Amino acid sequence: MRILVNAQQLIENKLEGWGWFTYETLKRITKNNQCVEFIFIFDRKYPKEFVFNDNVLPIIQYPQSKHPFLWEFKFQYLIPKLIKKYNPDLFLSTDGFIPTTEIKTKTLSVIHDLNFEHFPEIHSYFVRNYYKKYFPLFASKATRIATVSEFSKEDIVNHYAINPEKIDVVYNGINENFLVINEQEKISIRQKYTKGQPYMIYVGSLNPRKNIINILKAYDLYRSNYSQKIKLVLSGSRKSWNSDMELVFKSMIYKEDIIFTDHVTTEQLTKLIGSALCLTYPSIFEGFGIPIIEAMNAGIPVITSNTASMPEVANNAAILTDPYSIDSIVNAMMIISTDENKRNELIIKGFDNAKKYSWDKTANLLWESVQKTLSD
Structure with a gap:
């Protein structure tokens, strides 16, 4: 043949x-x-x-x-x-x-x-x-x-x-390199990227359908309403970064706590995801959404959307948000950052869900x- x-x-x-x-x-x-x-x-x-x-x-x-x-x-x-x-x-x-x-x-x-x-x-x-x-x-x-x-x-x-x-x-x-990493390595990664502070991470290109504007607005409102000093890492190419995103970013109160990594190697990305408090991925549209299952395999809780393929892929192992509602995303950020029991529950469910994919x-x-x- x-x-x-x-x-x-x-x-x-x-x-x-x-x-x-x-x-x-x-x-x-x-x-x-x-x-x-x-x-x-x-x-x-x-x-x-x-x-x-x-x-x-x-x-x-x-x-x-x-x-x-x-x-x-x-x-x-x-x-x-x-x-x-x-x-x-x-x-x-x-x-x-x-x-x-x-x-x-x-x-x-x-x-x-x-x-x-x-x-x-x-x-x-x-x-x-x-x-x-x-x-x-x-x-x-x-x-x-x-x-x-x-x-x-x-x-x-x-x-x-x-x-x-x-x-x-x-x-x-799932890329097999997305695994749980030890606490010492997490400390080292956080020191490198966020001066030792905990952080939420978004992974993917920074284009409109990924809902970058609402992620930025939600993060700023979350930081304004809650006392946790948690940073936000945006890891992906800025090739599609546009004037609307720039306008929102410049208007943010907590823009100094946004870290842009641009494109990173797979090895760097596994460490960035594995050291995060959570993956923040309330995309508007995905045909699949690979970062969801990669984060789960790394033992990281996930915030994603209730639209398109994301509920199918997350399979009740993530917090689902309305990607058009800033309050919905803020609420998910609040739950992840304050409720340790919920985080642990999502991590356990995430491990089970990730096993379905290879x-x-x-x-x-x-x-x-x-x-x-x-x-x-």
Whole structure:
């Protein structure tokens, strides 16, 4: 059997959500299925670590996928040519992109979420137009679809009128390095980032759908109403930081207690999360929400939202808030910071919930979806 794989999300030192899904699943699938030939299509030079096994043939198809015009050229013209050349049994795409022209090869498209349908403004003009034009086509043209939560499955069904029997839920996994760390290391991390003070942490890119403005407003109100000197660490890229966020930040009373780390390594992030009082993650929209289960696995209580996929992923092991209500977020912060029994209860429930998720399970589910695609 031969499987052609869209590997454009495997970018050295720049793995993000879709990239980590690609890395963790394909690393396992290629090693577990040695009799299958995998052809990885990269769009740039790749490190040897991305060629996971002897049954992986890496090829480079330029140009690099840096703009929607290039995405269109690549997936409507270049990829079909590669499919014709290599004649695979399956084309697997872990970022959803597939040819929409007529091809004989079966396709499995991993569509992680439809954030661009709900919040088109967070994307540039050309990106959101490409997504809104092509993702309905990707969904309808794919032989099968995999997605990362029941919420996202329902979202795809409702937006694109796709038969739910065509969609497989393949939950994300947990990076195994997110573990409980000892008290001495926690003290060291707090000393490094917050001058020894306890802190709440938000993890992820600082963009509007992550509810950064309400996190800032809630934190300022929380600090104004309660005496605890607890800082707030925002750990993620500020590439999408906008003027509205800046205006709110500058107006804060306790802005000096906000710590921006920007992007950090996975090793640094495991320590930052593991040393926090809690994860504060009242996002407006997520297709999954990996930080929720990573924090739980590290023994850290979680505040998240009662919307989108987050109640499904948190599974009664977090405090759920209304992300549009600042008071709701403040109340959750108050409970976490003052009620030790509640914190311990959430930690125990979080450990149990996190056990449901692993990249081994994700890889097995994705491989099951591959087999269903081949039999369709």
